[in-house]
Amino acid sequence: MPFVVAVDGPAGSGKSSVSKEVARRLDFGFLDTGAAYRALAWHAEASGIDTDDAASVVSCLDSFDYRIGTDPTGYSVQVGAVDVTEAIRDPQISAVVSAVARVPEVRRHLIELFRSIMAAVDASGIIVEGRDITTVVAPDAPVRILLTASEAVRMGRRSAELTGSSVEAVGEQLRKRDAADSKVVDFMTAADGVTTVDSTELDFDQTVEAVIGVIREAAPFLAPEHVARGAQISEETP
Numbered sequence: 001m002p003f004v005v006a007v008d009g010p011a012g013s014g015k016s017s018v019s020k021e022v023a024r025r026l027d028f029g030f031l032d033t034g035a036a037y038r039a040l041a042w043h044a045e046a047s048g049i050d051t052d053d054a055a056s057v058v059s060c061l062d063s064f065d066y067r068i069g070t071d072p073t074g075y076s077v078q079v080g081a082v083d084v085t086e087a088i089r090d091p092q093i094s095a096v097v098s099a100v101a102r103v104p105e106v107r108r109h110l111i112e113l114f115r116s117i118m119a120a121v122d123a124s125g126i127i128v129e130g131r132d133i134t135t136v137v138a139p140d141a142p143v144r145i146l147l148t149a150s151e152a153v154r155m156g157r158r159s160a161e162l163t164g165s166s167v168e169a170v171g172e173q174l175r176k177r178d179a180a181d182s183k184v185v186d187f188m189t190a191a192d193g194v195t196t197v198d199s200t201e202l203d204f205d206q207t208v209e210a211v212i213g214v215i216r217e218a219a220p221f222l223a224p225e226h227v228a229r230g231a232q233i234s235e236e237t238p
């Protein structure tokens, strides 16, 4: 198993962008678990399935042929022969993904998939981000982080990305998604042994440095000079 860094947090907290940059600097793999729930929501919609109907969602797991890369410098998401990397970011998918993610059988299926992707990664470590990574997917990971920021800051950052949508509409969707997702897993409070990184007052680079700081503290065998440029874990790695 590679060295696993588990990162959870609410929508728009920077999990994906920050984790990707940290992985790039450490020469680690990167796994965006939300992409799988989004891709399943896309697949259900493309198959004409009502995403509010749990049994119908479960019925499309068999035909869910999902692939995702783990290279933080560029990865694609595929369902069958279709590249859905962009399509799964559509606000229409964000609006229905929580309904898909709350189905226990879906979670069991995807958690198994995440663990197999983590085990097969071709790198000395992997950063895995989502909502239940620190608590369910990889509770024994040597580094577990809750990445958070105030709701107002998260809304501001997310609406800056989504031109064409009002701040109010973006904020409303983010709040609704967090409220729905929180009923399934707790990603608002850090579980025992999980370190909180609050980026409310930090810029992007400071947040990346803060996360690397947590990793470095837990894994002193990552030499600081390597961490600064793109690390290789030394041979003494346990």
Ligand SMILES: Nc1ncnc2c1ncn2[C@@H]1O[C@H](COP(=O)(O)OP(=O)(O)OP(=O)(O)O)[C@@H](O)[C@H]1O
Binding pocket: 009, 010, 011, 012, 013, 014, 015, 016, 017, 018, 034, 157, 158, 161, 199, 202, 203, 204, 205, 207
């Ligand atoms: N510390 C920061 N300062 C400024 N902008 C940031 C910071 N962290 C992240 N961002 C920006 O905030 C936006 C949201 O980040 P990102 O998409 O990584 O969040 P996320 O937690 O993965 O969201 P979601 O769960 O909705 O997919 C991005 O535009 C990202 O570049």
Ligand SMILES: Nc1ccn([C@@H]2O[C@H](COP(=O)(O)O)[C@@H](O)[C@H]2O)c(=O)n1
Binding pocket: 011, 033, 034, 035, 037, 038, 097, 098, 099, 101, 129, 130, 131, 132, 133, 177, 181
């Ligand atoms: N570990 C996870 C990751 C994601 N989800 C669900 O997927 C949705 C999309 O996730 P993003 O990180 O891409 O925003 C999210 O809203 C959750 O419904 C999850 O349940 N567990």
